[in-house]
Amino acid sequence: MRLTTRGRYAVTAMLDLALHGADGPISLADISQRQEISLSYLEQLFAKLRQNELVTSVRGPGGGYRLARSGESINVAEIIDAVNESIDATSCSGKGNCQSGGVCLTHHLWDDLSQQIHRFLSGISLDSLVHQQEVRLVVLRQAEESEMS
Amino acid sequence: MRLTTRGRYAVTAMLDLALHGADGPISLADISQRQEISLSYLEQLFAKLRQNELVTSVRGPGGGYRLARSGESINVAEIIDAVNESIDATSCSGKGNCQSGGVCLTHHLWDDLSQQIHRFLSGISLDSLVHQQEVRLVVLRQAEESEMS
DNA sequence: ATTTACTTGACTAAAATAGTCGGTCTTTGC
DNA sequence: GCAAAGACCGACTATTTTAGTCAAGTAAAT
Numbered sequence: 118m119r120l121t122t123r124g125r126y127a128v129t130a131m132l133d134l135a136l137h138g139a140d141g142p143i144s145l146a147d148i149s150q151r152q153e154i155s156l157s158y159l160e161q162l163f164a165k166l167r168q169n170e171l172v173t174s175v176r177g178p179g180g181g182y183r184l185a186r187s188g189e190s191i192n193v194a195e196i197i198d199a200v201n202e203s204i205d206a207t208s209c210s211g212k213g214n215c216q217s218g219g220v221c222l223t224h225h226l227w228d229d230l231s232q233q234i235h236r237f238l239s240g241i242s243l244d245s246l247v248h249q250q251e252v253r254l255v256v257l258r259q260a261e262e263s264e265m266s
Numbered sequence: 267m268r269l270t271t272r273g274r275y276a277v278t279a280m281l282d283l284a285l286h287g288a289d290g291p292i293s294l295a296d297i298s299q300r301q302e303i304s305l306s307y308l309e310q311l312f313a314k315l316r317q318n319e320l321v322t323s324v325r326g327p328g329g330g331y332r333l334a335r336s337g338e339s340i341n342v343a344e345i346i347d348a349v350n351e352s353i354d355a356t357s358c359s360g361k362g363n364c365q366s367g368g369v370c371l372t373h374h375l376w377d378d379l380s381q382q383i384h385r386f387l388s389g390i391s392l393d394s395l396v397h398q399q400e401v402r403l404v405v406l407r408q409a410e411e412s413e414m415s
Numbered sequence: 416a417t418t419t420a421c422t423t424g425a426c427t428a429a430a431a432t433a434g435t436c437g438g439t440c441t442t443t444g445c
Numbered sequence: 446g447c448a449a450a451g452a453c454c455g456a457c458t459a460t461t462t463t464a465g466t467c468a469a470g471t472a473a474a475t
Contacts, residue, residue, distance in 0.1 A: 226395065
C-alpha cells in the first residue's frame with residue numbers, strides 16, 4: 118500500500134476545485150500557486166483525473182478545469198484510485214496467492230485493513246471537506262497569502 | 267505513509283514466533299523456510315525488532331529468537347513501527363507545517379486517517395491473530411508443506 | 416492571428432525497497 | 446578444545462517508484 122504526495126496532491130487539487138470552481142473553470146496555474154504544487158506535476162495528475170472522468174477541461178483563454186460531478190458525489194477514495202495509488206494493503210493485490218498459491222499467514226489482516234481504510238476514505242466527499250472548520254481556516258490563510266503577492 | 271513488504275514480513279515473522287515459539291527459541295532459518303522470506307532480509311528486520319525490545323535472542327546452536335513479552339501484549343502497530351514504517355499519512359509527519367509554516371488544505375484529513383489506521387492496528391494483538399480461523403488454516407497448510415520437503 | 420491553456424510523451428535525479436554478500440562473535444555438544 | 450549452528454554486523458547493489466522537468470504539440474477564444 119502506498120499513500121504518498123501523489124495521492125495527497127490529487128485530493129488537495131480536487132478540493133481546491135471544489136472550493137473555487139463555483140463560477141467558471143480554474144486553471145492549473147491558479148491551483149499550482151495556491152497549493153504550492155509544481156505546475157508540470159499537476160498536469161500529469163489531471164491527465165489521470167480526466168481519464169477517470171472526475172474533472173472536465175475547458176480549453177482556450179479563461180479555460181481550466183472543473184469538477185465533472187457534484188462535490189457531494191465525489192469521494193476521496195476514488196480520487197486516490199484515479200492517480201494509481203492503490204489503497205490495497207495486501208501483497209497479492211487481494212488475489213490471495215501470496216504464498217505458493219495460497220494465502221500467506223497475514224493475508225486476512227491486510228485484507229481487513231484495506232477494507233477499513235477504503236470504508237473510511239470513501240465515506241468522505243469533497244463537499245464534506247469543504248464544510249470542515251479546519252479547511253475553511255486554511256482557505257482564509259491562502260486568500261491572504263495570495264493578496265500579498 | 268507506506269505499508270510494504272517490510273512491515274508485512276515483520277508482522278508475519280512475529281506471528282510465526284507466536285505460533286511456534288512455545289517451547290524454545292526459533293531460528294531465523296525456520297521462519298525463512300516456513301514463511302518464504304529471505305534469511306538475510308530477516309536478519310535485518312530482527313535487528314530492529316530486537317532494538318525495539320519486541321524479541322530476545324539466544325545465541326549458539328539450538329538458539330534463535332523468542333517474543334520478549336506475551337503475545338497478548340504485543341500489537342501489530344508497534345511491530346510495523348519497529349521496522350521503521352511510519353503509519354502516519356500526513357506529509358509533514360504530523361508536524362502541521364505542510365504549507366509554508368501552516369497546515370495544508372488536507373492535513374486534517376490525513377491526520378484523521380492516520381489515527382484511524384493506528385487505532386485499528388494497535389487493537390490487534392499477536393494472540394488475537396493466533397486464534398483466528400483463517401490463520402490456523404494457513405498454519406496447517408504450512409505444516410503439510412514442511413513435511414513434504 | 417495570437418494568445419492562453421490544455422495535452423502528450425520522453426526524460427531524469429533522487430530516494431526507498433528489497434534484497435545480497437562476506438565476515439565476526441557466541442554458545443553448545445561432541 | 447574445536448567444530449558447527451546460529452545470531453550479529455556492515456557494506457554494497459539492482460530495481461522500482463516518486464516527483465518532477467522539458468519540449469513540442471493541439472484546441473479554442475478573443
